[in-house]
Amino acid sequence: MKFLHKYGTMLAIVIVIAFFSFSLDSFFTYANFSDILRSISIVTLVAIGITFSLIVDGFDLSVGSTVSLATIASASALVLHRQELFVALIVPLLLGALVGLLNAFLIIRLRLPDLLATLAVMYIINGVQLTYTKGFSIYNDMPLPEGGVAPGKFIPSFLFIGQGELFGIPFSVLLMLFVVVCAHLFLTYTKFGRLFYMTGENREAAHLTGIPVNRYRTYAYMISGLFAALGGIVLASRIGTGQVSAGASLLMDGVAAAFIGFSVFGIGKPNVIGTLLGSIFIGVLLNGLTMMNVPYYAQDIVKGALLIFALALSHMVKK
Amino acid sequence: MSGLRMKQMVHSFGDITVLNGVNFHVQSGEVHALLGMNGAGKSTLMNILAGVLQPTGGTIEIDGQLYTFSSPKDAKRAGIGHVVQEVDAALFPALSVYENVLAEQIVEQPNMLFSKTNKRAFVLQLLERVGLAHVSLDTPVQTCSLHEKQLILLARVLSSSARYIILDEPTASLSEEETKRLFAMIEQLKVQGVSFIYISHKLHEVKRICDRMTILRDGTVVYEGDVSLPTEQIVRHMVGRQPETRNTFAREKSEETIFEVKQLYIPKTKTTVDLAVRRGEIVGIAGLVGAGKTELAESMIAHVKTTGERLLHEKKQTWNSPKDAIEAGVCLIPEERRKQGLFMNETIEKNLTVRLLSNIAAWQWIQKRKERALATRLISSLRIRPSSPNALVKHLSGGNQQKVVIGKWLQTNSDVLIFDEPTKGIDAHAKEEVFSIIRTLAEKGKAIIYLTSECQELLHIADTIYVMVDGQLIKQIDAQEATYEQLVYDMTGGGTN
Numbered sequence: 001m002k003f004l005h006k007y008g009t010m011l012a013i014v015i016v017i018a019f020f021s022f023s024l025d026s027f028f029t030y031a032n033f034s035d036i037l038r039s040i041s042i043v044t045l046v047a048i049g050i051t052f053s054l055i056v057d058g059f060d061l062s063v064g065s066t067v068s069l070a071t072i073a074s075a076s077a078l079v080l081h082r083q084e085l086f087v088a089l090i091v092p093l094l095l096g097a098l099v100g101l102l103n104a105f106l107i108i109r110l111r112l113p114d115l116l117a118t119l120a121v122m123y124i125i126n127g128v129q130l131t132y133t134k135g136f137s138i139y140n141d142m143p144l145p146e147g148g149v150a151p152g153k154f155i156p157s158f159l160f161i162g163q164g165e166l167f168g169i170p171f172s173v174l175l176m177l178f179v180v181v182c183a184h185l186f187l188t189y190t191k192f193g194r195l196f197y198m199t200g201e202n203r204e205a206a207h208l209t210g211i212p213v214n215r216y217r218t219y220a221y222m223i224s225g226l227f228a229a230l231g232g233i234v235l236a237s238r239i240g241t242g243q244v245s246a247g248a249s250l251l252m253d254g255v256a257a258a259f260i261g262f263s264v265f266g267i268g269k270p271n272v273i274g275t276l277l278g279s280i281f282i283g284v285l286l287n288g289l290t291m292m293n294v295p296y297y298a299q300d301i302v303k304g305a306l307l308i309f310a311l312a313l314s315h316m317v318k319k
Numbered sequence: 320m321s322g323l324r325m326k327q328m329v330h331s332f333g334d335i336t337v338l339n340g341v342n343f344h345v346q347s348g349e350v351h352a353l354l355g356m357n358g359a360g361k362s363t364l365m366n367i368l369a370g371v372l373q374p375t376g377g378t379i380e381i382d383g384q385l386y387t388f389s390s391p392k393d394a395k396r397a398g399i400g401h402v403v404q405e406v407d408a409a410l411f412p413a414l415s416v417y418e419n420v421l422a423e424q425i426v427e428q429p430n431m432l433f434s435k436t437n438k439r440a441f442v443l444q445l446l447e448r449v450g451l452a453h454v455s456l457d458t459p460v461q462t463c464s465l466h467e468k469q470l471i472l473l474a475r476v477l478s479s480s481a482r483y484i485i486l487d488e489p490t491a492s493l494s495e496e497e498t499k500r501l502f503a504m505i506e507q508l509k510v511q512g513v514s515f516i517y518i519s520h521k522l523h524e525v526k527r528i529c530d531r532m533t534i535l536r537d538g539t540v541v542y543e544g545d546v547s548l549p550t551e552q553i554v555r556h557m558v559g560r561q562p563e564t565r566n567t568f569a570r571e572k573s574e575e576t577i578f579e580v581k582q583l584y585i586p587k588t589k590t591t592v593d594l595a596v597r598r599g600e601i602v603g604i605a606g607l608v609g610a611g612k613t614e615l616a617e618s619m620i621a622h623v624k625t626t627g628e629r630l631l632h633e634k635k636q637t638w639n640s641p642k643d644a645i646e647a648g649v650c651l652i653p654e655e656r657r658k659q660g661l662f663m664n665e666t667i668e669k670n671l672t673v674r675l676l677s678n679i680a681a682w683q684w685i686q687k688r689k690e691r692a693l694a695t696r697l698i699s700s701l702r703i704r705p706s707s708p709n710a711l712v713k714h715l716s717g718g719n720q721q722k723v724v725i726g727k728w729l730q731t732n733s734d735v736l737i738f739d740e741p742t743k744g745i746d747a748h749a750k751e752e753v754f755s756i757i758r759t760l761a762e763k764g765k766a767i768i769y770l771t772s773e774c775q776e777l778l779h780i781a782d783t784i785y786v787m788v789d790g791q792l793i794k795q796i797d798a799q800e801a802t803y804e805q806l807v808y809d810m811t812g813g814g815t816n
Contacts, residue, residue, distance in 0.1 A: 205658070208641050211673075
């Protein structure tokens with residue numbers, strides 16, 4: 001029982017991989033694993049953001065919309081405004097941080113419940129990116145309403161983020177691993193990380209201990225927005241267009257990954273390594289199901305069931 | 320035979336006997352005070368009467384009929400009403416006055432539908448009886464004042480035609496004016512034949528409203544009779560002969576005032592407090608539960624919004640949050656340690672080092688070895704069990720948890736430590752350990768403010784004792800001259816009125 005408690009999640013991942021490897025010929029190959037990692041890199045970035053909000057005992061539902069907004073912002077900067085790489089990166093990141101700040105304002109200042117506040121913001125941000133694009137995607141050489149075609153295009157240096165490779169490994173995977181390591185070290189070994197956890201563990205005790213809890217909660221929501229924006233940039237670069245509402249499906253995957261992360265190694269707290277493993281779990285499962293020709297709409301059922309499983313598990317570990 | 324008689328009530332929890340053959344007699348139409356110190360057995364006796372607890376032995380006789388209560392419902396049917404101290408716990412805040420008064424009837428009624436109008440006249444009459452005729456039946460209870468809520472609860476109790484009503488500390492958070500109104504109402508109901516059992520620590524009020532009283536001590540009745548007994552004698556009955564465990568050595572006092580508050584406003588009681596504490600001094604504040612001690616402590620460290628002057632080392636302070644107070648050197652060891660003091664799911668180590676991360680971190684990077692050394696040192700100097708830094712705090716005993724809460728502050732630059740009921744729920748041995756930690760702190764020159772309702776602890780540890788009643792410090796006594804009886808007398812309001 002203790003073994004299951006600690007390694008149950010790991011065991012589940014291994015079983016799923018083993019199952020697909022035996023039943024599918026092309027599953028256990030380098031190309032496929034590279035593919036899985038590439039596909040989860042965006043989800044993982046988003047899920048790390050969610051992990052931060054969970055650590056301070058909050059919740060951020062607006063990440064999916066923030067991904068969409070960032071995707072559109074990058075595409076717009078490159079295609080519509082002919083900007084260079086720097087602008088195409090900095091604008092979406094700033095927007096992400098701003099969304100986080102808005103969430104923090106609603107939750108901390110106006111004392112709205114986090115779920116409802118971020119739900120409302122999710123709708124607002126989604127509406128904002130749709131209004132800005134009038135519902136049309138942004139792509140190279142797109143015709144403009146006032147005539148002619150868009151002046152800019154997705155430049156190669158931007159496309160490298162989502163499509164390029166370094167030492168035969170997709171750059172987005174390297175980026176994801178780098179971010180995972182940094183976030184893990186930050187949360188586990190630095191003073192700030194410790195205080196994030198303390199804030200979430202017992203807000204009143206933290207306040208009476210002199211920890212500026214509202215400041216840390218604000219940081220957490222801003223970090224959540226930043227990571228969602230980073231996910232949006234990678235997504236834009238990966239598909240090479242500014243697809244509207246492209247991030248919507250990432251919310252569910254991100255939440256599931258973060259909650260599966262709770263139970264990894266029986267930690268019982270949100271943690272980045274767990275989130276990565278949760279995200280791998282989901283990626284492997286979806287990849288395998290796709291290869292078994294399970295239609296994508298049926299995969300939502302699996303995802304939902306997985307989230308329930310993860311939540312039940314995290315509650316059991318907490319006890 | 321009229322009246323309520325509990326005969327030879329015996330009750331024990333495991334090996335501990337709480338009631339030892341108690342005879343309790345309330346005549347019909349009287350207000351009967353039930354007095355005793357904490358742990359005397361008052362609550363147990365009343366819980367038996369209300370059907371919450373089943374006694375080990377004894378009989379209950381009401382108006383000549385014998386009863387055995389196996390549930391609160393049985394007690395209600397027999398005419399026992401209970402107005403609990405925490406009125407909010409018994410009310411439904413979002414429901415109307417009408418629905419709250421009728422709550423018990425709604426539960427009992429056989430048909431499915433509930434009429435919002437049927438019983439208006441009945442409820443109005445009840446409200447009139449408790450003096451709430453001016454309150455609209457449709458008001459949600461959450462908008463009512465505490466006093467009104469209490470009366471609504473009383474109306475509910477009367478709705479099931481209770482004839483013996485237990486009032487548990489009914490005036491604990493009432494103003495003088497509200498208390499007067501409550502008493503007038505009690506007098507009226509008394510005329511209508513309702514009897515009251517009145518539990519209170521405020522002796523002057525007992526003398527005002529009650530006809531007779533029963534005093535319990537250690538589960539035995541030590542006095543039954545008239546309330547005209549002098550307050551000193553009542554206190555002596557309540558307290559009994561206590562072993563004199565007092566602070567025998569008069570410690571040398573520094574003249575240097577470290578922390579001082581002037582006209583510090585306590586929002587809840589709407590009072591102001593002046594208090595000063597010197598280097599190495601342990602200032603004790605004695606007050607009943609509800610006297611405003613916690614509120615005073617939280618005002619001192621700016622946990623609640625307040626006004627008034629704070630002086631630390633003779634310098635004026637402007638604090639907006641506990642963080643400011645802590646950085647200046649004043650910290651609070653709060654009363655609710657699980658809720659306010661600890662990170663229950665974290666390790667002992669992380670709880671102990673949370674204030675010291677800057678000391679053990681280089682470039683914000685926590686140095687694991689330094690942290691471990693620091694935690695180990697604190698654990699061994701406080702004798703925390705288990706001594707493993709990795710043990711989770713939630714698995715510790717109350718005493719050890721308290722040591723962790725205190726330990727968090729030991730290595731910080733705090734000059735003033737405020738302890739709010741630090742011995743609550745911890746065993747005798749751990750209590751001694753906490754006392755010795757506090758004494759050591761004082762000897763190191765820290766200034767200590769110790770708030771408690773257990774005033775024998777103050778004789779044990781404090782240098783100066785203040786008595787707090789209804790949000791005010793009414794008396795300052797040198798601990799060398801204080802006696803337990805005197806403190807109880809003052810705390811229970813013997814000194815006022």
